[in-house]
Amino acid sequence: MKKAILFFVLILSNQLLNAQTVMNLYANEIPNSKINKDYIEESNTGTDGKLRIGKVSEPKLIAYFADKPNGTAVIICPGGGYKILAISHEGYQIAQEFNKRGITAFVLKYRLPSDDIMLDKKIGTLQDAQQAIKVVRDNASKWQLNPAKIGIMGFSAGGHLASTLSTHFLKSLIENPNNINLRPDFSVLGYPVVTMDSFTHQGSKNNLLGNHPTEADIIAFSNELQVNSNTPPAFLFHANDDKTVPSENSVNYMLALKKSNVPVEAHFYKGGGHGFGLENKTTNEEWFVSMLTWLKSINMLD
Template sequence: MIGLAIGQEKVPFYPNGILNLKEGIDLGDNIPELYFYKPATQSQSKVFLIIPGGGYARVAMGHEGHDVARRLQALGYASFVLRYRLPVDSQMLDKRIAPIQDAQTALTYIRTNGNVCGIDVRQVGVLGFSAGGHLASTLSTHFDTSYIGIETETSLKPDFSVLVYPVITMTAGVTHQGSKKHLIGPVFDDADVLRFSNENNVNRKTPVTYLVHAEDDGAVPIANSLRYQQALDRFDVPNHLYRYKVGGHGFGMVNKKQEGDWFADMLQWLEGQL
């Protein structure tokens, strides 16, 4: 568990080729990447898979990705930042599942390469922001389905979830329309709306969950987090909602409009759960 600190290292988490591509396609810059942040000493047992947001139209790798990993690294946590594929019909056989394929592949890589990376991976959770929160909640509720085409002894379920101003539902009037359009649109099938409205997929096996949301979020209404929390409560899954009065959307680790450090509170809450 002790090793030299490194800033970041891009790891080859798709050694056998990227899944779900149309023949002869050029992904351009829409290539999945996984960055490993190793602390000087892994003094904390939890490992984070960080999934930035961006409405499934871009990936906010800075303040919702690398910045988060660096803060965790300084605190003794190992983490990985995922740049997942954006869903693009012209590139993928089924664009709807490309992001979750990347997330499941990343989680599997982390769990099977702990020794290679020199870290303890007994507790691996997911930390997702906005549309990345939707992907994180998909990872946290669709774990009985292998989207990566193989059955594996490695669990596809995160040990814990942190969902920050997450898109949860695809339901009209509550969802983030841009995320919905890019993932399952532009024509919406009722089965897809149900399938990717992750409040419907919660069960008693869903990981313990820490939620963060501002009441004045005009892009992704707090109703998303509330729906997920209500589902967790129905199945007695431990959860907590860190609720800001103001803050809007996309504030990352620091809400400049209201005092309070959700990030520090989240780590303390998780330590009390696992």
């Protein structure tokens, strides 16, 4: 009996491994990088059972391919204050939910801003996000994806990265000889850091821009100020009792999109705090289900 159970566990483990493909984000040299042999990746599973990764210097794209792909794809950016990546509950778990609906998902294990491994830490994460959408769009046919239905998703600081890609896609910071479109077709932002101004998350701001950023950098990376009519449609969700990242981040991004006549839907909850991932236990609404309905409404999901 024990052998049978062990055999079943091994089969299940193999199925889970086969469901995902880990690939280097860059085929060749990583841009804007410098060698630091003392900078070693760290991973830790907390008492809450959630995996967190730090000191990422070799970015990866972790693909979750749906059994019956419907053509829609999402690149997921976990949060963590630009200090670590909360990669299990804001990455892998979300990707698995997308797969259940036929949506192909890619968890972006992006470099974290650091002067130790980057020539310019302000742009390293954005380079990784641009490269991710370039890779996915460039392989759309191979992976049975619709190149016009590729979105970006981010939680907390990952939401800042997602909204940065959504507002900074015209200037390519990576090698892009075929001029692949770097604009996401939609964005999903969960309790996101959006601004670098008064309502920011100070840790994310310091880690990205340093302790004494210029006014120009504060404006450039306050993504509510960078919205225009070509910014992708967005779905946002945020708890109003969030003490880490004030919900004003989502409010102001929503208002900026509305002013530019960009489709936007935002769900604000009375409770839930910060970092609740897939499930906000203070409400019966499932933001993920509402988000799928929204995707259908903007013709990003059949």
